[in-house]
Amino acid sequence: MVVLLLILLGILVLFGVGFAVHVLWWVAVAALVLWLLGFLVRGASGSGRGRRHRR
Template structure:
């Protein structure tokens, strides 16, 4: 009974980790797309220079 519980617990942990990593990949893709769009849609200064769209 003990080894069966250990195997089931390990399978549950690996499934949860795989789901979390998959979710993190999608979040990373969305962040990269937003970051890249920031270069395309950034405004201009009144002096004609380009402005950053973020405040870092």
Template sequence: MGPILLVLLLALILFGVGFAVKALWWLAVIVLIVWLLGFVIHPPTGGGQRGRWYRW
């Protein structure tokens, strides 16, 4: 009974880690798209300089 519970617990942990990693990949892709759109879509500024939508 003990080894079966350990295998099931290990499978549950690995499934949770796999789901979290996949979710983080999707989040990284969305952030990358928004970041790239920031270079394409930027507010116009005076003086001929390119505007930045972020404040770093």
């Protein structure tokens, strides 16, 4: 009986880890998309007019 409970507990832990990793992948993809959008928007709006140091 104890062995069965340990096996079920192991399955639950592995399921939880798999779910967390899956969610983290989606968070990483969303962060990458937002970064790329910010990079493209900043690059398009800057177009030569950036932070230039005047002496």
